[in-house]
Amino acid sequence: MQSVLITGGAGxxxxxxxxxxxxxxxxxxxxxxxxxTYAANVRSLEPLIADRSIEFVKGDIGDAALMQRxxxxxxxxxxxxxxxxxxxxRSISDPEAFLQTNVLGTFTLLKTALDFWRAAAMLDTARFLHVSTDEVYGSLGPADPAFTESSPYRPNSPYAASKASSDHLVRAFVATYGMPALITNCSNNYGPYQHPEKLIPLMIIHALEGKPLPVYGDGSNVRDWLHVSDHCDALMNVIERGRTGETYNVGGGNERNNRDVVGLICDTIDAAFASDTRLAARFPTCxxxxxxxxxxxxxxxxDRPGHDHRYAxxxxxxxxxxxxxxKVDFERGLKQTxxxxxxxxxxWRDVTSGAYKAWIDKNYGFRRAV
Structure with missing residues (x-):
């Protein structure tokens, strides 16, 4: 039996x-x-909170007193x-928030864990898993080999730079203090409970509501898509069986360009309406x-500034x-999603009210058609 802290657990x-x-x-x-914050939603956790299967704390990882308590x-x-x-x-329009949470918040959490595990003589048995992204590696050309754990860091957005910084902090704590930490760098996730600002849920919801499906540039940007269930399985495996101090890349092996992903979403929704006539009454503008x-x-x-062309x-x-x-191939996973x-x-109607609509207007309202 372990006592486990999961930060960002409502994301x-x-x-x-x-x-x-x-x-x-x-x-x-x-x-x-x-x-x-705006992208968190505790609704799926409410049954676990109600029967005390988990303890939920609303708080900031940058709050050192809370973390210590x-x-x-x-x-x-x-x-x-x-x-x-x-x-x-969002990192392009408000980079400071990314530095506060991703860099300073990670530092606070690392220091709190290190101090506690040192005092409790737990450094040999405890584990700290830092979940990061493939965006720290920058962009690949069409024929470049996929990112490995030894690929150089070349972040191209404030978000990627903030995650690269936090990765370096974790590595420094391992080398300097003997922190029992591991890092994972994952590709693009998709699946249930994803906030609609992300590509796949954004396109699904806009299509159901008959709204334009905004695709950056010519849609040729390529991502490696990873179903969130496969990612979670990998994370639990790494934290228990991975070698401390090591980095493990987690990818889906499903490279697709954005144009094809959006097209497949459209085809999947079209097929769903054809097989279930009740959907037309629920979503008449689709x-x-x-x-x-x-x-x-x-x-x-x-296109957005600094848009990486390809991740793999x-x-x-x-x-x-x-x-x-x-285990989840992309076509099957997308249909399930x-x-x-x-x-x-x-x-998602609850999630897409208010602040989300303001965000869509801010991020896409000024973009002209190409």
Whole structure:
């Protein structure tokens, strides 16, 4: 039995990890900390909170007093650190928030954990997992080999730079203080409970509402798509079986350009409407409601600054050392994801009210068609 701290546990990957951990290790004591900024949503965790399967704390990882109190109270032996500002477009308009959370917040959490584990003589048994991104490696050309754990860091956005900085902090704590930490760098995640600012849920919801589907540039940017369930399995494997001080890349092996991803989303929604006539009444403004195609909504808009062309992850180390391999192929995972958003309309309508609409207007309202 472990006492586990999961930071950012009300975020997309975080809440999926909470459910996966609870199912895999029911005896572990889970404490979830989340600052509950715009992208967080605790609704999926409410049943676990209500029956005391987890303890939920609304708080900031940068609050040193809070972190120290939680470590003293719960004596954490495992930390899964997922708390982060994570949207590239938002980092361009407000980079300071990314530095505060991703860099200074990570430092505070590292120092608190190190001090506690030293005093409790737990450095040999505790584990700190820092969850990062493939964006720290920069951009790949069409023929370049995929990123490995030894790829140089070349971040191109304030978000990527903040995550690169936090990665370096973790590595420094390992080398300097003997911190029992590990790092994972993952490719683009998708699946249930993802905030609609991200590409896949944004396109699904806009298509259902008959709104334009804004695709940056010519849509040729390539991402390696990783289903969140595969990511969570890998994270639990790494924190328990990975070698401390090591980095493990987690990728889906599903490279797709944005143009093809959006097209596949449209085709999947069209097929769903064709097989379930009740959807037309629920989403009358969707082109598929009148036997049309959601592809007619695709609109190419001016690109964002510093837009990396291609990401690809080589996850050989993870597979050979720890036996972790992705199980969800992209077409099947995307179909399941579209169905999840169809089945959870109340969830995303609540998320997309107010501040989210203001964000869409701010980020996409000025972009001209190309």
């Amino acid at each position: 997309f990957i975080g809440q999926n990890l909470v459910h996966a951990w609870r199912a895999a290790q029911p005896a572990d004591r889970l404490t979830i900390v989340d600052a509950m 939680l470590f003293d109270e719960h004596k954490f032996s495992r930390v899964a650190h997922l708390a982060a500002e994570s949207h590239v477009d 082109p598929a409601a009148a036997a049309g195609s959601c592809r007619t909504l695709i609109t190419y808009v001016t 992850i080589d996850a050989t180390k993870l597979a050979t050392e720890l036996g972790s391999r992705c 579209v169905q999840w958003y169809l089945d959870h309309e109340t969830w």
